[in-house]
Amino acid sequence: MTDTRDPLCSADAPILPLSLKGAGYTVAGQTLLQDITLRIEAGRRLIVMGANGAGKSLFLRLCHGLIAPTAGHCDWANGAARPQAQAMVFQRPVLLRRSVAANLEYPLTLMGLARAARRETVEQTLERFGLSALANRPARLLSGGEQQRLALARAWAMRPQVLFLDEPCSALDPSATRIIEAMVAQFSEEGITIVMTTHNLGQARRLAEQVAFLHRGRLIEHCSAAKFFAVPETPEARAFLAGDLIW
């Protein structure tokens, strides 16, 4: 896999770091995220961990701008409310009922790329992700692993500075998981900032550079992965990690 991207995204002002200041999210009287303060620096691989219901997915949606904080702020470095140079890969990707190539082209059209530029980017992306042979296949008929690969390719084609991934491998078998992990690592090497949730500790250890640990809607630890896995500070994190050892 060679890096064929042109320096298009570097022409845009850097959107990172993303600063959350006392960010919270309350809906129908229930506080689901509370008082979250952290900075997501450019070029990092941040893994967001926590038990089910801790607010990991919501945290990603808040960062990505799919929901607005009901308390505090989420501020991008370039001052935009929701910068374009970001993308998200969902647990179950929603692919349009069109061909693989058309799925790749769709967000590029939204970004206002001219037809020739779109075609070129689609071509590059298909090739880079090994999807050329599937270009004309209906996206919905791909296997689960192929669908997630296409979702990652679609996100990459948007030339994001930061990529959010919400449990991208939870529905995949081990080999498909390995492929996705390799892609994420590759993206990171290219300089794309990664913010990813996972409940798979093995995956977290393989990919994390930094860890944010959520517990009941609060950010209770945020440190380097090495430190988090060696000497977690909070009893909740220790229990969470111990749970993995028992399994």
Next chain:
Amino acid sequence: MDSPFATALSLIASGDAALMQIIGLSLRVTLTAVLIACAVGLPLGAALALARFAGRGVVIVAFNALMGLPPVVAGLLVYLMLSRSGPFGALALLFTPTAMIIAQTLLILPIVVSLTRSVVEDLWAEYREQLRSLGAGRLRAVPTLLWDGRVSLLTGVLAGFGRASAEVGAVLIVGGNIAGHTRTMTTAITLETARGQLGLAVALGIILMVLTLTLNAAAWWAGQWARERLG
């Protein structure tokens, strides 16, 4: 006297001019009405699916109820609008094919709107986050959702076509069943049966049945094909 079926078959086989003229007019009126209803109803239904405003529920219920609007009542309404003393009387449209197109559009529109709303609403629930993430707002989502719902929407459009081509009340009232001008398959069947001229009535009945059957078969095959090809 020959059996009406024999007469009917010979009329069809010989391509009887009067018969062909009636079929042609019926298709022209109904297809035009379907086209107009789609041009208005598809975006309107999609907008209704995505928009949130006070009274939205009332509008949805109204369109659902209008799907059951009796054709004679639709005909009566259009008649009142177009009759010489009505608000659009000056246009002199009553008893023309245009009047029939208006009446049939009124019959088809609620079907297209309601079905589109329901299909697009379901798709939106599934696509919403992903489309927002990709950068599509509500307005931009409309054509995307309509295109991705195309197979289900086709069924609704064909249902609309079926309703319009089968109804007699509306076109009879606003068209007047004038031979060679506003006589459609259904109004002709009504008239010819009343006159005891069963041959032409049966011929038109057969054509209508074949048309309906063909359309439904086409819709079913299209659905099957799309499920296999598009997932």
